[in-house]
Amino acid sequence: MSALTHQHDAPQPEDQSLAIAIGIRGVSMVYTTRGERLNALTNITLDIAEGEFVSLIGPSGCGKSTLLRVIADLLQPSTGRVEVHGKSADVARRERNYGMVFQSPVLYDWRTVERNVQLPLEIMKVSKRERAERCAELLELVGLQDFAKRYPWQLSGGMQQRVAIARALSFRPSILLMDEPFGALDEMTRERLNLELLSIWSRTGTTVVFVTHSIPEAVFLSDRIVVMTPRPGRIEHIVEVDLPRPRGAEIREDERFFRLIAEVRSRLYEH
Amino acid sequence: MSAGNTARPLRVTLQFVPPAIVFVLLLAVWELGVRFFNIPYVTLPAPSRILHTIPTIDELWSDAYYTTVEEALPGFLLGSGIGFLVAVLATRWTFFARGILPYAAVTNSIPIIGMAPISVALFGAEWQSKAVIVAILTFFPMVLNAYRGLNSVDPLSLQLMRSYAANGWETFLQLRLPASLPFVFNALKINTTLAMIGAIVAEYFGGPFAGLGYYINNEAPELAMDKAWSAVVVACGIGIGAYLIVVILERIFTSWHVSYRGDG
Structure with a gap:
């Protein structure tokens, strides 16, 4: 399906030995605003393997965030369906399979950092002792153990986003859905958080669907990059990222890294 | 933060300096004006005369107690409480919001002076008729502010709650209620003043x-007039006291809010 000649060891959904975490089956999304029909998504079909890191990339209006929200059961598709571990997206959400991270951290101002991280656990009726344990564990994972008692507004944007990631992982969801989580951060912070995210991902084994409009970010992080085009939103191409793992900062200097960036870019502009 | 902590008491003190200066100047102008122009106390008593009159009126304290505790307080609690409840129901059910909110606005346009004698006819001459007036006065500011506050939540926060499969009660308790508090306290501040005004005016009828x-x-x-003014001053004092109590509660319960943050 791809013209790539690279070798790769990224997980492949075609491989029968790998279980499918997310199966998107013919999903279309039609909005009607002021009598005008808008095709946000057209006939999207995609399988994402368990433990895979998949990025959705494309210009504004290509429906990448909409697709993420359909997977998360925050939006209902007009046609088609999403299966998560063989169950419907609705059941998957009720069984708390989704950890969400948005572009803004959406922390609760009235809760300290540790109480923000514990919020999902409180809602899920996890015991106080276990909440404290997991929170300490997660704050260490994102390097914020010294900021547990601070309030969100006392932290920098990058730190706030790390709290949001810790909160999303607190209840050990099988799937992490991230909607341009580092889009509002400066380039240096973004690159550092990219590295941290990869290390968290490799330690937790979570399936990640990552929406971005940054090509280098998508290449650096992903096993596969789903290139989407607008009007109507559909999958233009899927780029396999064959960079070795674990990936460190030095891979950004790698010739293969640049070649993949060029490949994604050409797919984006080709349309 | 440590710099903020040491600077804070000074800053708070400085906050009170300008209004204190204005207050003292105003009293001075009043006092000197009355003496200079020889204004008789039946027209306008001097502040010093009012100050001396207040301790001489024995019934002032029982009157103040009656107005505040028997009338203003129950009315304040009733109006604010029902107002908050209506705002919660209106947030929960859009249908209820569409049905009731226009009528909540109508309560705001009730001429309270016209309503006072009617309230006496309806609820009797005792404290109940006054408390009802106070309740009507304080109802609308609470509905308006609490409804805005309960709906001031970021849509992403709601999506987050949905992703946790949180039910309506948890979403209310963990998200809408805390988010509404700054607005609710605003209404309570307005309502302390309105409650005193309402109770006093209602007693005229x-x-x-x-x-x-x-x-x-x-x-x-x-x-x-020195006696009348004494009662006015006492009423003012009670109003300011009640307002300060609400402000203290506000600082305790919404210390996280933008308006109270240090330099953090």
């Missing part, structure tokens, strides 16, 4: 032979 409004209404026609 028949009722028990007690209360600050009743006292003012008795003394003013007798030209005992």
